[in-house]
Amino acid sequence: MSDNQSVKKWSRIFVANNIWVPIIAIVLGLICGAIVMWIGGFNAMEAYQALFDKVFGSKYDIGETIRTITPLLFTGLSVGFAFRAGLFNIGADGQLIMGMTGATIVGVKIDFLPWIVHAPLTVICGMLIGGLWGALAGYLKSSRGVNEVISCIMLNWIALYLSNYLIRTVVLKPGTQRSETIQESASMSIGWLSTFMDNARMDWGIVIGLICTSLFYIILWRTKQGYELRAVGFNPEAARFSGINVPKNMLKSMMIAGMFAGLGGVFEVLGVFHYQVISAASAGYGFDGIAVALLGGNHPVGILLSSILFGVLTYGSAGMNFSASVPTEIVRIVIGCIIFFVASQGLIQMLYKPFMARREAKRKEAA
Amino acid sequence: MDWLNDIANLTNSTFVFTTALIFGAMGGLFSERSGVFNIGLEGMMTGGAFGAAIATYYAENAGYGWVSPWIGILAGIACGVLFSLLLAYTTVTLKANQAIVGVVINILAVAITLYLVKVIFDGAGDTETLKEVLKKWPVPLLSDIPFLGQALFNTYPTTYIAYLLIPISAYLLYKTPFGLRLRSVGEHPGAADTVGINVIKYRYIGVIISGVLAGIGGAAIALTTTSNFSHTTVSGQGFIALAAMIFGRWNPWGVLGATFFFGMAQALRNFVKLYDWSKDIPMEFLYMLPYLLTLLVLAGAVGKGVKGPAAAGEAYDPSKR
Numbered sequence: 244m245s246d247n248q249s250v251k252k253w254s255r256i257f258v259a260n261n262i263w264v265p266i267i268a269i270v271l272g273l274i275c276g277a278i279v280m281w282i283g284g285f286n287a288m289e290a291y292q293a294l295f296d297k298v299f300g301s302k303y304d305i306g307e308t309i310r311t312i313t314p315l316l317f318t319g320l321s322v323g324f325a326f327r328a329g330l331f332n333i334g335a336d337g338q339l340i341m342g343m344t345g346a347t348i349v350g351v352k353i354d355f356l357p358w359i360v361h362a363p364l365t366v367i368c369g370m371l372i373g374g375l376w377g378a379l380a381g382y383l384k385s386s387r388g389v390n391e392v393i394s395c396i397m398l399n400w401i402a403l404y405l406s407n408y409l410i411r412t413v414v415l416k417p418g419t420q421r422s423e424t425i426q427e428s429a430s431m432s433i434g435w436l437s438t439f440m441d442n443a444r445m446d447w448g449i450v451i452g453l454i455c456t457s458l459f460y461i462i463l464w465r466t467k468q469g470y471e472l473r474a475v476g477f478n479p480e481a482a483r484f485s486g487i488n489v490p491k492n493m494l495k496s497m498m499i500a501g502m503f504a505g506l507g508g509v510f511e512v513l514g515v516f517h518y519q520v521i522s523a524a525s526a527g528y529g530f531d532g533i534a535v536a537l538l539g540g541n542h543p544v545g546i547l548l549s550s551i552l553f554g555v556l557t558y559g560s561a562g563m564n565f566s567a568s569v570p571t572e573i574v575r576i577v578i579g580c581i582i583f584f585v586a587s588q589g590l591i592q593m594l595y596k597p598f599m600a601r602r603e604a605k606r607k608e609a610a
Numbered sequence: 611m612d613w614l615n616d617i618a619n620l621t622n623s624t625f626v627f628t629t630a631l632i633f634g635a636m637g638g639l640f641s642e643r644s645g646v647f648n649i650g651l652e653g654m655m656t657g658g659a660f661g662a663a664i665a666t667y668y669a670e671n672a673g674y675g676w677v678s679p680w681i682g683i684l685a686g687i688a689c690g691v692l693f694s695l696l697l698a699y700t701t702v703t704l705k706a707n708q709a710i711v712g713v714v715i716n717i718l719a720v721a722i723t724l725y726l727v728k729v730i731f732d733g734a735g736d737t738e739t740l741k742e743v744l745k746k747w748p749v750p751l752l753s754d755i756p757f758l759g760q761a762l763f764n765t766y767p768t769t770y771i772a773y774l775l776i777p778i779s780a781y782l783l784y785k786t787p788f789g790l791r792l793r794s795v796g797e798h799p800g801a802a803d804t805v806g807i808n809v810i811k812y813r814y815i816g817v818i819i820s821g822v823l824a825g826i827g828g829a830a831i832a833l834t835t836t837s838n839f840s841h842t843t844v845s846g847q848g849f850i851a852l853a854a855m856i857f858g859r860w861n862p863w864g865v866l867g868a869t870f871f872f873g874m875a876q877a878l879r880n881f882v883k884l885y886d887w888s889k890d891i892p893m894e895f896l897y898m899l900p901y902l903l904t905l906l907v908l909a910g911a912v913g914k915g916v917k918g919p920a921a922a923g924e925a926y927d928p929s930k931r
Binding site: 333400575 | 704716
């Protein structure tokens, strides 16, 4: 196999033309979750009911659900953007962590700037560091021919430990396992909205996320640059023949993907927690991002919708645990099953092809 | 001669850590040699650790005594194989994307095992501590060799199996028709197909061997180092194994060297904790080392750049031959 063939193959898988695949995948995923709950001796209907009650129960819960959606939207955009250029960005996790760390350091260390300068500066720093981390994988791919999947996995772990090291040595709050709280002037929380939403942690992240969603569309479908990126994604060989600089476009797409993921990390720190903890393992947002992008067919609207779905599932799992005592892992199982069904479209096609064929035959008869 | 003892002990614990990595990395190797990219190693090892811990728990309660951990290993293999069949069916038969299915296996394995542990143990996040785990078993005579005996021949049975696994795999891969066919399917499935090798069958075999070995690897962790199963039991070992496989350049002997090296990094972490001066060492860099080195090797910064089996990552489609 040549590299190019694989890229071609991937873009075919990821650019889902069929709206039925994601919908059937969601239904099958929820059914699988129900079966697993039934095996564990839980009442699945009750549990799903509890999930939705939790999410739409109060203003606070709605606000917190939006907070859960935000990083998923960013990592989904990140993974989706790279997919469009034919690259599998499994490294959104590491890029997000680097974005967090960048934001934490700039947010804690600089203490003399007013909000209007400091906050945007912190956001941009975090975004750029995330972008550089993505570009690193892009560079290894375009100049060194390193498969981006492998390099991204390695970079995820390196990012985790590098970030732990930086927090521990640069901004550690003495006696704890977390960084100092960021300066008030770097905060991206929206105080009045939080008060309105019964103290849910509201921040500018979702607004920027929506802007990024539109940017995703504009860059890819309304600019020459985006055309080149998509051309590389569809067929790098053809793109090269028509004079497009393929390595440069791979680098760019990974850089932009990294910036999206980095922003996700930035708002986790500046908007939600206001500090970063030293952790033994990553929160796994990057892997959820793969699920989001895949289910959303790498289209901005699809990504937005699927990030909402996964955000609702993730936040609601706490409610399932509380009122139906179902372990929260069930939601990870559902999410895993959904990506599984989207990835192995063959399974779904086996299910719906017979129906489609019959409909097609009828249409022909009518004509 | 204190330092010699220290080195012997360090080598000994290095091999304990290396065991799981050898199984994991060799698992990855068989799969990738047959042309299936196996990111799901972590998940398969998690499955193995879970199966081993649960089966051992029930076996020891049923009074099977010292046989229990061996029943555990068989259960670990079964769980590993279960996940490998998922990978094989979707990627080989349905031609789904191998990297994505690998990610799915990692997500599903961790979630399902933890879910089942919580269901079985009434909401607790880990199994009870196992009593009947594998015991260190000194080889008669050989373990009496000064230092060397302590370093190599006074360890867990799984470690001995891991020692043996390397030459057996090397023989199997490079000296038998089976190995030649397995490798050819991973390098150029089209050519292999034209000379009558059943590509689908060999890929299934490769992936299933991968599941068996990764399952044993996970079981080895649960039954030797941790003595229970929780979400931290495997925590990244599958990825280190993946890194070791690449660092070892898809070759059994290379894998032995790489896993020993990465196992040493892990053992060293626990080893230097005993000393006061270790507080000044940034431990994070030691954690980072396997991944960093793998990247450097891949990028060609250390030695010449390496490429894996040529067809790994791509589903075989006879119509494109």
